[in-house]
Amino acid sequence: GVAVCTAAVATFLLARLSAWPPHEDEALALFVGRHSLPEVLATVHGERGGAPLHFVFAWAVASLGGGLTELRVLSALFASASVPLVALLGRRLASRAAALAATLLVSASWMLLFHGVYGRMYSLFLFASALSYLAFLAASERGGRRRWALWAAAALATVAAHPYGALVLASQGAYALVSRARLRQAAAAFGAVAIAGIPFWYTDLVLAHRFDVGVGGGGAKLSGPLDVVGYLVRTAGDFTARWWLILGPVLVLAAVGLARLPRAAAALVGGAAIVPALAFLAARLGGSASPESRHLIFALPLFAVAVAAGLLALGRVAPLVLAALVAAQLAWAHDRTPELFEGEPPARRAARAGASAWLAETGRPGDVLFGYDPLFLAAWERDSRYSSTVVPRADSALALDALLEAPQPLGRGVWVLDASDTNNTHPALRIARRLPHPPSEFEARVFGPFLVVRTREPSRTPARFLEQSTRVMATGKSLDIGDADVNFVTARRAADRLARRGAPAS
Numbered sequence: 001g002v003a004v005c006t007a008a009v010a011t012f013l014l015a016r017l018s019a020w021p022p023h024e025d026e027a028l029a030l031f032v033g034r035h036s037l038p039e040v041l042a043t044v045h046g047e048r049g050g051a052p053l054h055f056v057f058a059w060a061v062a063s064l065g066g067g068l069t070e071l072r073v074l075s076a077l078f079a080s081a082s083v084p085l086v087a088l089l090g091r092r093l094a095s096r097a098a099a100l101a102a103t104l105l106v107s108a109s110w111m112l113l114f115h116g117v118y119g120r121m122y123s124l125f126l127f128a129s130a131l132s133y134l135a136f137l138a139a140s141e142r143g144g145r146r147r148w149a150l151w152a153a154a155a156l157a158t159v160a161a162h163p164y165g166a167l168v169l170a171s172q173g174a175y176a177l178v179s180r181a182r183l184r185q186a187a188a189a190f191g192a193v194a195i196a197g198i199p200f201w202y203t204d205l206v207l208a209h210r211f212d213v214g215v216g217g218g219g220a221k222l223s224g225p226l227d228v229v230g231y232l233v234r235t236a237g238d239f240t241a242r243w244w245l246i247l248g249p250v251l252v253l254a255a256v257g258l259a260r261l262p263r264a265a266a267a268l269v270g271g272a273a274i275v276p277a278l279a280f281l282a283a284r285l286g287g288s289a290s291p292e293s294r295h296l297i298f299a300l301p302l303f304a305v306a307v308a309a310g311l312l313a314l315g316r317v318a319p320l321v322l323a324a325l326v327a328a329q330l331a332w333a334h335d336r337t338p339e340l341f342e343g344e345p346p347a348r349r350a351a352r353a354g355a356s357a358w359l360a361e362t363g364r365p366g367d368v369l370f371g372y373d374p375l376f377l378a379a380w381e382r383d384s385r386y387s388s389t390v391v392p393r394a395d396s397a398l399a400l401d402a403l404l405e406a407p408q409p410l411g412r413g414v415w416v417l418d419a420s421d422t423n424n425t426h427p428a429l430r431i432a433r434r435l436p437h438p439p440s441e442f443e444a445r446v447f448g449p450f451l452v453v454r455t456r457e458p459s460r461t462p463a464r465f466l467e468q469s470t471r472v473m474a475t476g477k478s479l480d481i482g483d484a485d486v487n488f489v490t491a492r493r494a495a496d497r498l499a500r501r502g503a504p505a506s
Helices: 002-015 024-033 037-048 052-063 068-093 096-107 110-115 122-142 145-161 165-179 183-196 198-210 225-239 244-260 263-282 293-312 315-336 346-362 374-382 396-405 462-478 484-500
Strands: 213-215 283-285 368-370 413-418 442-447 450-455
Touching: 002 068, 002 096, 002 110, 024 037, 024 052, 024 068, 024 374, 037 052, 037 198, 037 396, 052 068, 052 122, 052 145, 052 198, 068 096, 068 110, 068 122, 068 263, 068 293, 068 374, 096 293, 096 315, 110 122, 110 225, 110 293, 110 315, 122 145, 122 165, 122 183, 122 293, 145 165, 145 183, 145 198, 165 183, 165 198, 165 263, 165 293, 183 198, 225 244, 225 263, 225 293, 225 315, 244 263, 244 293, 244 315, 263 283, 263 293, 293 315, 346 374, 346 442, 346 450, 368 462, 374 413, 396 462, 396 484, 413 462, 450 462, 462 484
Parallel strands: 368 413
Antiparallel strands: 213 283, 413 450, 442 450
16 A cells, blocks of 8 residues: 555656746755855855755756756655655554555645655655654664664754754654653764754754744744644645645544554654644744745654544544545645646746747856746756856845855846746736836846846946846836835845945946
8 A cells, every 4th residue: 555655656746747837946956056065065054044955965966967857856756755654654653554544645645745846855854854753763662872873864864954853853852851761862862963963053043044033932924822823723734635624624533543642652743743833932933934834844744643543533434534535635735736737837838948048048157147037947957058146036135145256247137027926916927028217228028927137238236236126126016026026125125235335336
């Protein structure tokens, strides 16, 4: 049964690898990965923060001449490899029957299927965290230096894959304290991981500083217990199906299953929800920090085990209920991201190909690209000489640093306005051709929903590029482009930072 689930997941992911449209976060990883490994690590460690292991994989893909497809293949491999780990975890925590049911639930989950084709770090995070839970249970039960060393390696991979890996370690530490199983050995192993993980804790602090995350509560995103509970419930909905007709019974099944699990297993499963809840209650989340359900993907196998244990309490009707739940999960996955099943609209796909081809053919190595737009990534995949100078679009500090570190004088500025972006109030497959003021300073080409704007002459200075960016984004706002507001503010704030440094106006 586990083999069938694994094969089915792998087949689906590889078949739908290019169905989901390219995303800027995938482009970001590959653009960063174009640099040398020391430069990649310096960027992640000192500037961006986040998930160094993911960027190392992106560097390996780019170094071997790969692109978005190859990056997504890695996501599919880690997602598929997570399926048997779920089965092993379920067997250890509950029973063989519960393990198979949990494997089916995870295999049909939107959380697994979508992130299995999304070239980011989440399927890697799922794989590493599931492996760390398995290694932790083995070490806690049987002890031995070798087992604790294997857990330490998996734990370090987990925290290197995502900042929320710290929550995985915290849930395991809470379990160790509550169960008091081999507590002395566990303390030594946790201490070793705490010391070896210092570089990863630092990258987490860098990321937290960028998004104004701290301690003290009162955050803009999760301001109290009700917000935290709502977030956990929405996450459970993305694990299964968020429609209340489905989610309500699922939560009941999870509660029943939690009560039926052995005490130690229940403590670990419950800790995977309690620890994040306590962390969010203690955290101060700035306005730019937005916890999403994917951040708790590490809890997916444990939640599935609890639901599976609850299903088994239904007796003979359990297989029918399981089949209905799997069908509901697939329906939710289709509702959540229909492109994953139906593919990108052909008109948009053709427009992307035309725009990226034009950019590759007419681009210059010194061009300055605003934002990690997938069109820029596609242009680079067509021509490896395409510019690698990218100005981040949602962080004014990083934007200014990128401009100041770019070869001077700066080349032409390039921007993309996308009418089909889901952040727009009314996404559309066509966009009007509109030039920023003064029109003589810019050229523009329309490709379906994409308006590609470029300066006719080099921008030359960071101040001038930022001033041009504000005018382009003002045009974007007039076209109802959702991200134009954020990008406009980024450019203005970066310009203000530059002015405070005493830079010349042009």
